[in-house]
Amino acid sequence: MLLLAVAVIFPLLSDRYLLSVGISVLLMAALGQSWNLMSGYAGQFSFGHAAFFGVGAYTSSILYVDFGVSPWIGMAAGMAAAALLGVGIGFLSFRYRLRGDFFALVTLAFAEILRVLFNNSEMLKGAGGVLIPYRDVWQEFQFGDDRIFYFILLAMVIGFTALIGVISRRKLGICLVAMKESQSVAQSLGVPVLAYKLTAMAVSGAMAAMAGTFYAQYYGFIDPGVVFAATISVEAIVPCIIGGAGTLGGPLLGALIIVPLQELSNSLFEDVHGLNMVIYGLLIVVFVMFCRDGIYGTAIKRMRGVET
Numbered sequence: 001m002l003l004l005a006v007a008v009i010f011p012l013l014s015d016r017y018l019l020s021v022g023i024s025v026l027l028m029a030a031l032g033q034s035w036n037l038m039s040g041y042a043g044q045f046s047f048g049h050a051a052f053f054g055v056g057a058y059t060s061s062i063l064y065v066d067f068g069v070s071p072w073i074g075m076a077a078g079m080a081a082a083a084l085l086g087v088g089i090g091f092l093s094f095r096y097r098l099r100g101d102f103f104a105l106v107t108l109a110f111a112e113i114l115r116v117l118f119n120n121s122e123m124l125k126g127a128g129g130v131l132i133p134y135r136d137v138w139q140e141f142q143f144g145d146d147r148i149f150y151f152i153l154l155a156m157v158i159g160f161t162a163l164i165g166v167i168s169r170r171k172l173g174i175c176l177v178a179m180k181e182s183q184s185v186a187q188s189l190g191v192p193v194l195a196y197k198l199t200a201m202a203v204s205g206a207m208a209a210m211a212g213t214f215y216a217q218y219y220g221f222i223d224p225g226v227v228f229a230a231t232i233s234v235e236a237i238v239p240c241i242i243g244g245a246g247t248l249g250g251p252l253l254g255a256l257i258i259v260p261l262q263e264l265s266n267s268l269f270e271d272v273h274g275l276n277m278v279i280y281g282l283l284i285v286v287f288v289m290f291c292r293d294g295i296y297g298t299a300i301k302r303m304r305g306v307e308t
Contacts, residue, residue: 032251043180054208129223244297
């Protein structure tokens with residue numbers, strides 16, 4: 001509750017720069033929670049979450065720019081499209097029993113296929129991307145005050161966290177964790193493995209698409225090289241690895257650490273391009289080697305007296 005109170009008060013006491021940092025933290029946390037459901041709880045490691053993020057961003061943006069559909073409705077359409085994409089990727093992968101590294105490569109391949117497709121299709125706006133006209137009308141998901149964007153994104157993160165919390169305590173969540181530990185044992189106990197995996201992918205994809213729509217409306221411009229980039233997928237993974245995958249608070253804590261660290265490194269080494277990816281890589285290596293459960297996950301295990 002204290003953290004929530006701080007999050008609510010933060011934009012009221014922040015300048016424009018700090019507010020933008022807060023929005024970046026929340027956006028990474030939202031992405032991290034979407035990845036956390038599929039990979040942290042269900043154990044289906046995705047390295048292509050940018051596919052869902054980009055589909056959400058492009059669906060709402062094209063519907064708005066070309067057809068005048070409100071981005072609020074476009075967001076729902078993008079979530080549905082990403083959920084269907086997740087089911088499609090999952091069905092093709094699981095039908096041929098692709099797991100582990102092979103599944104991760106399949107998700108990465110789909111994200112890259114979509115990037116190339118959108119980059120070379122004039123019907124999908126091509127490499128020029130989509131510029132969203134600014135009108136400052138709430139019905140069109142546009143606001144003159146960035147604090148409104150902040151509170152919308154905060155509500156989104158709270159909603160994602162609450163949803164995962166509910167799922168983790170229900171049959172679906174318990175079965176997802178059981179499948180992560182041993183799919184064959186779970187299947188022998190009558191767990192409908194394929195159906196539950198596809199459900200996790202659909203919900204995870206819809207979450208990422210929702211974050212993609214927010215990104216498009218907040219920044220006002222998208223292109224395939226940004227929303228389908230591997231950087232987006234990495235930014236979904238890193239907060240979970242650092243905070244703790246398969247935990248409710250892990251992605252939130254990870255995002256709270258990573259974004260300020262990235263801002264600090266950018267200010268100190270502004271001439272070094274791609275430094276954030278170097279930092280991401282080093283942090284992933286360090287945490288995988290020495291703190292596999294992440295900061296939050298390790299703390300929870302120690303509080304419970306479980307050896308890490």
